[in-house]
Amino acid sequence: MNDPRRPNIVILYADDLGWGDLGCFGADDIPTPHLDSLCRxxxxxxxxxxxxxxxSPSRASLLTGKYPAHAGVEAILGGTRHTPGLPAQATLASQLRDRGYRTGLFGKWHLGADAAYAPSHYGFEETFGFRAGCVDYYSHIFYWGGHNPVHDLWSDDDEVWRNGEYLTTVIGERAADFITRSAPSGPFFCYVPFNAPHYPMHAPAEHMERVAGLPEGRRETAAMIAAMDDAVGEILRALEESGTRDDTLVLMSSDNGPSRESRNWLDGEEVSYDGGSSGGLRGSKGSVFDGGIRVPGLLSWPARIPAGSELDQPGLMMDVLPTVLHAVDGTAPEMSEVDGVSLLDALCAAADVAERPLVWTYEGQYAVRRGRHKLVVEAREGMDPPAVVDRALYDLDGDPEESTDISAEAPEVVVALERDLAAYRASAATWSRELESA
Structure with a gap:
């Protein structure tokens, strides 16, 4: 068994999974026993x-510990085989590889489809999955955008064909196999970015039958999430059978909130993918309201983190890199080049996280949160314009639905948050100049 001071790392990353789409986050209509067990x-x-x-920006932050603008990926990247991606820099995978970890990625990359930006250039020694933003779950073809369809399934740097095999299941099998093979020599880092429940809405018949009583739309989403939960079960079983479960840090989250996007279907019909749930939060994918950015988060490390605990203080995906390296090294890393902070002490000992401004931006929208207060600027409800709120301040403790603007009652809070946002914009301008000159 591996030294608990050097835990194995498993990151499970869903795609478009909403804050209200897991049983442990209040979804009583989707069977997610394996993910719920991580919460328990x-x-x-x-x-x-x-x-x-x-x-794409969310994934860049996860792997680099930086804001998207600092990492150099602020927009959704394309899917042709000439699409560039994440600028060259250290990642969680390269940091762990340099510390002697075996590193593997199984699933969706979406940080550059060109071969020069493949995961192998960012610290991953073994990879299986696809490089674009989404694929057909059975043919593994990327159909979207103004170009011909592109087959997109790779084992390391070799194109492979698994026609007719449901990709969520295959991803789980490949990740579990990597754990089984890596465990005897350990430690290992297994990154599993599923594409579920991102469109297209494909699910095996057995999972559709499991949620047969749900309405159309929700049923397909639920079936896809249930299939992902089964794949997570395979991964957790591999940890148990290899004797590494107690000494493995497992994080589960999602890249953004639920999708409300529409895509062409047969005969030009527009079909909206609206089966995901934000759990009552305002907004969806593409929005800086909490429904677009607040996501399920679970972290299990039996050797260190108390079972049944809760971190009710804000954290972001850019905090994962420093938190993981803190767990691996035994001391909090001094990394002036990253924007995230370690949350390990808060997780293990219920310590407070120092209050800090947290900023989000996407296509002209801005949001900044400090403590209980959040300011939004030019905020949309989803992916598409127009903005529905020009500027508003919300008290997330008393109004998590972001329904009541309190800026008139708390002008001093607005001024403070505007100052935080101005500081972020100044930093972003510096990052842009540095990336251009690199």
Whole structure:
């Protein structure tokens, strides 16, 4: 068994999974027993956020510990085989590889489809999955955008074909196999970015039958989440059978809130993918309201983190890198180049996280949160314009639905948050100049 001071790391990352789409976060219509077990056996991150309301920037923040603008990915990246991606820099995978970890990625990359930006260039020694933003779950073809369809399934740097195999299941099997093979020599880092429940809405018949009583739309989403939960079960079983479960830090989250996007279907019909749930939060994918950025978060490390605990202080995906390296090294890393902070002490000993401003931006929208207060600027309800709120201040403790603007009652809070936002914008301008000159 591996030294508990050097835990194995498993990160499970869903795609477009809403804050209200897991049983442990209040969904009573979707069977997620394996993910719920992570909540029962570890910590529920009830104030957990992605760094962006869309996918590529969120993934960049997870792997680099930086805001999207600092990492160099602020928009959804394309899917042709010439699409560039994440600028060259250290990642969680390269940091762990340098510390002697075996590193593997199984699932969705979406940080550059060009071969020069493949995961192998960012610290991953073994990879299986696809490089674009989404694929057909059975043919593994990327159909979207103004170009011909592109087959997109890779094992390391070799294109492979698994026609007719449901990708969520295959991802789980490949990740579990990596754990089984890596455990004897350990430690290992297994990154599993599922594409579920991102469109297209494909699910096996057995999972559709499991949620047969749900209405159309919710049923397909629920079936896809249930299939992902089964794949998570395979991964957790591999940890148990290899004797590494207690000494493995398992994090589960999502890249952004639920999708309300529409895509062309047969005969030009527009179909909205609206089966995900934000759990009553305002907004959806593409929005800086909490429904677009607040996501389920679970963290289990039986050797260190008390079972059934809860972190009810805000955290973001950019905090994962420093938190994981703190767990691995035994001391909090001094990393002036990252924007996240370690949350390990708060998770293990219920310590407070120092209050800090947290900022989100996407396509002209801004949001900044400090403590209980959140200011939004030019905020949309989802992916598409127009903005529905020009500027508003919310008290998230008393109004998590962001329904009542209190800026007139708390002008001093607005001024403070505007100052925080101005400081972020100044930093973003500096990051942009540095990236351009690199």
């Amino acid at each position: 056996d570890g910590a529920k991150l009830s104030q957990w956020y992605s760094n962006s309301p869309v996918c």
